Amino acid sequence: MRTQLCDGLIELANNNNQMIFLTGDLGFMALEKLRDKLKGNFINAGLAEQNMIGVAAGMASEGLIPLVYSIAPFCYARPFEQIRNDVSFHNLPVKLIGNGGGYGYGVMGATHHAIEDYGVLLTLPNFHIFIPCFNEDVNLILKLSYFNEKPTYIRLGIDESDPEYVPPKYEAWRQLTFGDGPVIIVTGPIATTYIKAFEKIDKKNRPNLWILCELPILEDSLPKILIEQIHLTKNLFVIEEHVAQGGIGSQISLVLIKNNISIESFIHLCATSHHYDKCGSQKYLRKKCGIDLNNVLSKL
Amino acid sequence: MHFESGVGHIGGNLSCIDVLIILFHKLISSKDKFILSKGHSAGALYVALWSIGILKDSDLTTFHQDDTLLAGHPLPNKIKNISFATGSLGHGLSLSAGIALSKKIKSIKGQVFCLTSDGEWQEGSTWEALIFSCHHNLDNLTIIVDHNNLQGFGSTDDIASLSPLSKIINGFDLEVVTINGHSPEEILSSLKKKQNKCRMIILETNKGNGVSFMENKMEWHYLPLNKDQYNKAIDEVDSV
Numbered sequence: 001m002r003t004q005l006c007d008g009l010i011e012l013a014n015n016n017n018q019m020i021f022l023t024g025d026l027g028f029m030a031l032e033k034l035r036d037k038l039k040g041n042f043i044n045a046g047l048a049e050q051n052m053i054g055v056a057a058g059m060a061s062e063g064l065i066p067l068v069y070s071i072a073p074f075c076y077a078r079p080f081e082q083i084r085n086d087v088s089f090h091n092l093p094v095k096l097i098g099n100g101g102g103y104g105y106g107v108m109g110a111t112h113h114a115i116e117d118y119g120v121l122l123t124l125p126n127f128h129i130f131i132p133c134f135n136e137d138v139n140l141i142l143k144l145s146y147f148n149e150k151p152t153y154i155r156l157g158i159d160e161s162d163p164e165y166v167p168p169k170y171e172a173w174r175q176l177t178f179g180d181g182p183v184i185i186v187t188g189p190i191a192t193t194y195i196k197a198f199e200k201i202d203k204k205n206r207p208n209l210w211i212l213c214e215l216p217i218l219e220d221s222l223p224k225i226l227i228e229q230i231h232l233t234k235n236l237f238v239i240e241e242h243v244a245q246g247g248i249g250s251q252i253s254l255v256l257i258k259n260n261i262s263i264e265s266f267i268h269l270c271a272t273s274h275h276y277d278k279c280g281s282q283k284y285l286r287k288k289c290g291i292d293l294n295n296v297l298s299k300l
Numbered sequence: 301m302h303f304e305s306g307v308g309h310i311g312g313n314l315s316c317i318d319v320l321i322i323l324f325h326k327l328i329s330s331k332d333k334f335i336l337s338k339g340h341s342a343g344a345l346y347v348a349l350w351s352i353g354i355l356k357d358s359d360l361t362t363f364h365q366d367d368t369l370l371a372g373h374p375l376p377n378k379i380k381n382i383s384f385a386t387g388s389l390g391h392g393l394s395l396s397a398g399i400a401l402s403k404k405i406k407s408i409k410g411q412v413f414c415l416t417s418d419g420e421w422q423e424g425s426t427w428e429a430l431i432f433s434c435h436h437n438l439d440n441l442t443i444i445v446d447h448n449n450l451q452g453f454g455s456t457d458d459i460a461s462l463s464p465l466s467k468i469i470n471g472f473d474l475e476v477v478t479i480n481g482h483s484p485e486e487i488l489s490s491l492k493k494k495q496n497k498c499r500m501i502i503l504e505t506n507k508g509n510g511v512s513f514m515e516n517k518m519e520w521h522y523l524p525l526n527k528d529q530y531n532k533a534i535d536e537v538d539s540v
Contacts, residue, residue, distance in 0.1 A: 020405070040405060041405065043401075045432065046431070046432075048425075048428035048431065048432065050390075050394065050424070050425040050428055051394045051397070051425055051428035051429045051431075051432050053394070054391055054393075054394025054395050054397070054398060054425070054429065055394050055395075055397050055398035055401065055429075055432065056398060057384075057394075057395055057398060058394065058395040058396060058397060058398020058399040058400075058401075058402065059398040059399070059401065059402045060398075061383055061384070061395075061398075061399060062398075062399055062402035062403065062406070063402075063406075064402050064405070064406075066398075081388060081391075082391060082394070082425070085384075085385060085386075085388055085391060086384065086391055086394075086395060089376040089385050090376050090377055090384065090385070091377075
């Protein structure tokens with residue numbers, strides 16, 4: 001999604017001179033065009049993430065709109081107190097962009113993984129989270145984030161859908177597969193690894209796969225058709241590349257309870273550890289915690 | 301105010317009240333910004349804002365009480381001239397640098413003044429901000445250090461000495477001057493001097509300045525005043 005990010009930011013920069021891009025020394029072979037376009041409004045803040053967030057908050061207080069980019073955990077975990085005190089408490093429009101959401105950095109190791117990012121940030125006031133699923137989502141999400149007057153966080157990942165697949169037009173909630181099987185709600189581009197296999201399942205058993213791209217989940221935000229499907233099947237899966245604590249599994253459960261929606265079966269597949277006995281690629285780590293396609297199919 | 305509320309932090313308030321009064325009466329205009337990085341000196345800032353009419357007598361009586369806007373450390377978005385909630389040390393200089401750089405990017409005039417404590421220079425983020433400020437040549441930023449040499453549980457020299465701070469700072473590309481932090485003339489002339497780079501003014505100050513039994517005593521970082529101490533302190537201040 002980095003190509004789409006760079007192109008989208010260049011497009012945004014054309015009409016918005018209050019845009020500032022700060023990077024924590026990330027962007028080699030990805031953001032050079034953006035740097036050339038933004039000139040003085042592109043700031044490599046170096047390896048100093050706490051300062052980068054504080055500077056961004058100061059800039060936002062002066063009417064600029066700073067976008068802050070780094071490897072996801074360096075973006076939200078290292079400078080957490082600056083995000084909390086300087087950005088969130090003051091409801092300043094600082095836009096965090098974390099690259100490599102979930103296990104995206106794979107074999108680079110546990111320090112580079114981001115499997116508690118949106119849970120942590122949603123504990124803070126005013127934050128709005130965007131999790132693009134498809135490459136096509138990035139451009140619109142950038143605009144939604146940029147013009148949202150609140151602090152936001154965009155969790156970037158890798159779209160693994162087939163090149164010929166045309167995703168439905170962006171919405172916070174979208175249904176990707178249709179059938180009479182269980183309801184499956186997913187965050188992040190891991191959903192793109194399920195689509196093709198689900199489409200091959202006969203209609204009677206085919207899951208209703210939903211992708212959720214914005215958080216928090218408000219009490220009245222569930223699409224009507226999704227509620228109807230849950231009522232009908234009473235069989236719900238929630239899958240996320242995020243730990244259970246603070247994840248969408250617990251958020252959705254709360255919304256269901258508050259809306260008196262009862263279910264008979266609830267399966268929550270999620271990141272189960274920050275580090276396992278051995279490390280490997282994103283695909284390997286997804287398999288380790290059971291959010292890979294084969295394990296999902298075995299649970300249906 | 302502190303006595304009536306039964307709270308401490310008075311020592312570090314008295315060490316910086318002189319510079320705050322001078323800043324708000326003689327220097328800061330509507331184009332300028334002030335950031336209190338040493339948020340535990342909120343009491344002194346409230347008094348400075350009261351002295352220029354931003355806060356009223358009735359506001360000060362609510363200090364540290366229930367239902368107040370004047371908490372022990374500044375609250376977010378509550379009081380004119382207080383842009384940020386501070387209190388966790390090591391935040392203010394980055395915020396100030398962001399404001400100063402914004403003014404340069406937007407070609408807007410105005411100075412940014414950031415008041416830090418001396419203990420705050422033990423925070424890594426403060427050094428991150430200093431590197432950034434020098435690198436971006438923030439010649440509209442003045443860093444003021446309240447160098448009272450005492451912190452929460454000992455002297456700054458005993459805990460993690462940076463003494464003399466000016467010698468260490470001199471390795472950075474900024475203007476540095478050390479002055480008597482209780483001399484109005486020295487404070488005013490150093491703040492008024494034209495700057496060509498990011499600059500730092502190190503104020504040599506006394507914790508608890510102006511009250512003999514408090515001066516340079518660590519306990520007045522935290523302790524509240526009792527009635528006798530309060531009366532004695534008032535007598536001393538009135539006699540000056």
